[in-house]
Amino acid sequence: MVADEIPGFWAVVPAGGAGTRLWPLSRAGSPKFLHDLTGSGRSLLEQTRDRLAPIAGDRLLVVTGEAHQDAVRRQLDALGPEAVLAEPSARDSMAAIGLAAAVLERRGAEVMGSFAADHVITGAEEFASAVAAAAAAAADGWLVTIGIEPTFPSSAFGYIHQGEELDDHPGVCRVVEFVEKPSVPVAQQYLETGRYRWNAGMFVVRPSVLLDLLAEQDPAFAATLRAIAAEPERLGELWPTLPKIAIDHAIAEPAAAQGRVATVPGSFTWDDVGDFDSLAGLLGDAEGCQVLGDPGQVLATGASGLVVPGSGRVVAVVGLDDVVVVDTPDALLVTTRSRAQDVKAIVATLKEIGRADLT
Amino acid sequence: MVADEIPGFWAVVPAGGAGTRLWPLSRAGSPKFLHDLTGSGRSLLEQTRDRLAPIAGDRLLVVTGEAHQDAVRRQLDALGPEAVLAEPSARDSMAAIGLAAAVLERRGAEVMGSFAADHVITGAEEFASAVAAAAAAAADGWLVTIGIEPTFPSSAFGYIHQGEELDDHPGVCRVVEFVEKPSVPVAQQYLETGRYRWNAGMFVVRPSVLLDLLAEQDPAFAATLRAIAAEPERLGELWPTLPKIAIDHAIAEPAAAQGRVATVPGSFTWDDVGDFDSLAGLLGDAEGCQVLGDPGQVLATGASGLVVPGSGRVVAVVGLDDVVVVDTPDALLVTTRSRAQDVKAIVATLKEIGRADLT
Numbered sequence: 001m002v003a004d005e006i007p008g009f010w011a012v013v014p015a016g017g018a019g020t021r022l023w024p025l026s027r028a029g030s031p032k033f034l035h036d037l038t039g040s041g042r043s044l045l046e047q048t049r050d051r052l053a054p055i056a057g058d059r060l061l062v063v064t065g066e067a068h069q070d071a072v073r074r075q076l077d078a079l080g081p082e083a084v085l086a087e088p089s090a091r092d093s094m095a096a097i098g099l100a101a102a103v104l105e106r107r108g109a110e111v112m113g114s115f116a117a118d119h120v121i122t123g124a125e126e127f128a129s130a131v132a133a134a135a136a137a138a139a140d141g142w143l144v145t146i147g148i149e150p151t152f153p154s155s156a157f158g159y160i161h162q163g164e165e166l167d168d169h170p171g172v173c174r175v176v177e178f179v180e181k182p183s184v185p186v187a188q189q190y191l192e193t194g195r196y197r198w199n200a201g202m203f204v205v206r207p208s209v210l211l212d213l214l215a216e217q218d219p220a221f222a223a224t225l226r227a228i229a230a231e232p233e234r235l236g237e238l239w240p241t242l243p244k245i246a247i248d249h250a251i252a253e254p255a256a257a258q259g260r261v262a263t264v265p266g267s268f269t270w271d272d273v274g275d276f277d278s279l280a281g282l283l284g285d286a287e288g289c290q291v292l293g294d295p296g297q298v299l300a301t302g303a304s305g306l307v308v309p310g311s312g313r314v315v316a317v318v319g320l321d322d323v324v325v326v327d328t329p330d331a332l333l334v335t336t337r338s339r340a341q342d343v344k345a346i347v348a349t350l351k352e353i354g355r356a357d358l359t
Numbered sequence: 360m361v362a363d364e365i366p367g368f369w370a371v372v373p374a375g376g377a378g379t380r381l382w383p384l385s386r387a388g389s390p391k392f393l394h395d396l397t398g399s400g401r402s403l404l405e406q407t408r409d410r411l412a413p414i415a416g417d418r419l420l421v422v423t424g425e426a427h428q429d430a431v432r433r434q435l436d437a438l439g440p441e442a443v444l445a446e447p448s449a450r451d452s453m454a455a456i457g458l459a460a461a462v463l464e465r466r467g468a469e470v471m472g473s474f475a476a477d478h479v480i481t482g483a484e485e486f487a488s489a490v491a492a493a494a495a496a497a498a499d500g501w502l503v504t505i506g507i508e509p510t511f512p513s514s515a516f517g518y519i520h521q522g523e524e525l526d527d528h529p530g531v532c533r534v535v536e537f538v539e540k541p542s543v544p545v546a547q548q549y550l551e552t553g554r555y556r557w558n559a560g561m562f563v564v565r566p567s568v569l570l571d572l573l574a575e576q577d578p579a580f581a582a583t584l585r586a587i588a589a590e591p592e593r594l595g596e597l598w599p600t601l602p603k604i605a606i607d608h609a610i611a612e613p614a615a616a617q618g619r620v621a622t623v624p625g626s627f628t629w630d631d632v633g634d635f636d637s638l639a640g641l642l643g644d645a646e647g648c649q650v651l652g653d654p655g656q657v658l659a660t661g662a663s664g665l666v667v668p669g670s671g672r673v674v675a676v677v678g679l680d681d682v683v684v685v686d687t688p689d690a691l692l693v694t695t696r697s698r699a700q701d702v703k704a705i706v707a708t709l710k711e712i713g714r715a716d717l718t
Contacts, residue, residue: 024675299705302698313670314690314717316383316705319698323679325691331673332686334693339661339678346658346675358673 003054003128006135008110011056012100015064015117020347021275024331033117045117055128063096088239094250095242102229105207111138113204123268130266134204137169142262143255144204147197148270153187158199160263175261178253200270213251276324277340280306331358362413362487365494367469370415371459374423374476379706380634383690392476404476414487422455447598453609454601461588464566470497472563482627489625493563496528501621502614503563506556507629512546517558519622534620537612559629572610635683636699639665690717
């Protein structure tokens with residue numbers, strides 16, 4: 001079955017973040033969302049577009065950095081120039097999504113949904129169903145977030161504490177509160193209650209509701225976003241004045257405290273591909289080495305983990321468990337799945353020693 | 360003090376062996392002895408030449424494969440064309456060293472000493488003293504081998520069982536027998552007796568004694584070697600008829616059984632750099648990563664082992680102990696010191712899958 005388009009629904013895709021824990025695959029100049037990280041032949045951005053097209057049609061708005069707008073346009077070449085908003089600088093998610101809301105408010109969008117360009121989702125039908133349910137509640141004025149069924153007690157994600165079901169929207173629940181990344185034991189307790197879901201940062205809302213919620217917290221912020229949408233030529237002048245704040249802190253948490261946020265449980269699988277451990281798991285936890293790229297370039301003996309042959313050379317791995325080898329034309333990373341978080345420190349060190357060209 | 364030249368002494372340097380356990384650094388087309396494996400700025404062959412020059416002057420004869428003779432000549436450019444013998448094909452050490460003996464017999468050499476081109480020795484003075492003592496006994500007709508003081512119970516080397524001191528050559532002992540590579544417990548017993556030494560394949564002998572010993576075992580072999588020395592133009596015709604046998608089996612073991620072999624204890628350190636574990640130990644067992652090459656190209660965090668940056672790329676290693684990373688322009692190896700022996704299998708696999716170009 002093919003999902004139906006949701007009338008008046010616009011998809012917003014923030015495409016930002018350097019993905020430093022995926023260095024040297026992901027770089028500042030060529031971030032994670034532009035890469036095919038699943039071996040599907042499609043970049044994460046393209047996969048995001050593919051996933052949204054059945055429900056949003058061509059009503060897609062990507063918000064990305066000026067440096068990446070050409071690459072984004074190339075990957076989404078069927079879309080017109082109106083489909084990409086270029087941020088002059090990175091000012092966190094409230095500014096990015098808020099600008100999209102202000103633009104869509106003027107375009108007469110009924111409901112918008114925001115979905116990061118660099119996450120991996122399987123279960124397109126389930127995803128579309130969840131967004132449709134969220135859009136219906138959003139049309140009634142709710143700020144709706146899609147909550148992911150946790151599969152393990154992760155300490156890497158924030159959680160949504162889910163409350164009672166809405167009377168007029170079966171399957172949609174109130175949000176009691178958003179909670180920050182917990183410890184693993186606390187996360188384990190969350191899972192046992194069955195009332196907590198991962199916060200994947202997916203918000204579905206009327207553009208005007210989003211901007212009005214923001215205006216309650218920071219009237220100037222909302223007014224500036226609407227001013228830019230009205231006079232796009234003022235973007236360069238006004239953008240640098242916007243606060244740098246995440247949308248969760250700016251509006252989702254205060255609105256939840258006021259009982260104005262709802263959540264739709266998503267039964268699809270979701271991964272933010274935060275590091276090479278996550279990527280290795282995503283590609284399969286089978287014995288032996290997962291290869292992202294041409295398996296003919298990898299010789300592995302008595303080894304497990306992830307190998308990314310990306311420079312054309314043969315990569316031989318002998319006798320290492322849970323190893324991560326990422327080979328690119330100008331930099332090579334060798335680490336383990338358990339140390340995958342520390343890759344970020346390598347990027348910091350490269351900057352310190354004057355090799356920012358490699359980051 | 361500088362070692363004295365040993366009158367009438369010629370140094371023979373067999374330069375062969377692909378060093379497959381040092382792949383991808385060592386290749387069939389660019390074997391181990393042509394590489395600077397110690398970071399000294401000199402290849403193993405050049406270091407061998409440097410070590411022999413004080414005792415042999417320009418009386419050096421390198422025996423190598425035809426494919427390598429140009430590279431050898433380039434590295435030893437001060438030597439004339441007479442200094443290199445090119446083997447049409449690899450026929451093991453008896454043929455290589457025997458041909459050198461036959462050539463040197465005609466050149467009137469009194470004593471020759473054979474020293475592999477791809478071993479690492481520290482203690483040039485001690486080396487020169489041992490060779491001088493060996494040469495004195497060799498002049499009296501002995502086949503003399505230099506025995507290395509074992510520093511651990513290695514199961515990777517053959518051993519020399521040392522007997523009584525010779526009456527007329529203080530410090531030179533009879534060889535009771537050569538023993539093949541023992542198990543570690545047996546090697547431990549050898550060490551406890553104090554009468555066993557590592558066989559480093561260093562033989563010092565009169566050329567005619569060597570050839571006569573060979574003639575006792577295989578008259579045709581010795582006769583053919585002398586025929587080639589007399590008529591070098593017959594090399595291509597006669598070489599393929601020579602047996603493939605190691606000098607140890609061909610003459611050293613039978614001669615030891617007859618009580619005609621002596622040994623000089625060498626107090627210098629010696630390493631055959633057989634694999635990356637050995638190489639890592641040679642470069643230092645300090646904490647952290649040993650780097651063979653430009654340390655500025657390596658970022659190591661929480662890692663120990665050996666990194667060879669050889670392609671101009673930055674190599675980042677995070678959180679791996681005793682790792683071995685060898686980066687070359689067309690092939691990359693990632694393994695551990697304990698699995699260093701298995702690198703040979705990768706070379707075999709590459710040949711099987713039609714990538715002999717990388718070996």
